[in-house]
Amino acid sequence: MRRGYIPLLLWVLVGGTARPHAFGKGGTIDRAVLKDMEASVRPLKLTDCExxxxxxxxLPEKLTECERQCREALAAQEEEEW
Incomplete structure (x- = not known):
């Protein structure tokens, strides 16, 4: 009889501690992963070229070229906003 209680006890422990709202589709973990993926795909928006x-x-050796590209990209962003 005691052997029957062990699987029942394990099932109750697993069922009681599992967080279906966290792991299911649309759960908290799913939403967090989706938010991270959206942030990594979103294009970088320049605010200054300091x-x-x-x-x-x-890279340090391409700083002048990068500064020129930054200023062009910043100007293009400002044109898109207007």
Whole structure:
């Protein structure tokens, strides 16, 4: 009789601790993964072309070329907004 209680106890523990709202489709984990994927696909929006920003984005040996491209991209973004 005691052997029958062990699977029942395990089933109750697993069933009671599982979080279907977290793991199911549309659950909290699913929404978090989707949000991360959307953030990684969203294009980078430049706000300035200051040297500190360019050092983070560009290679040091291509800093002048990167600055030119940054200014062109920033101008194009401003035109799209208007």
């Amino acid at each position: 040297p500190a920003t360019l050092r983070d984005l560009c």
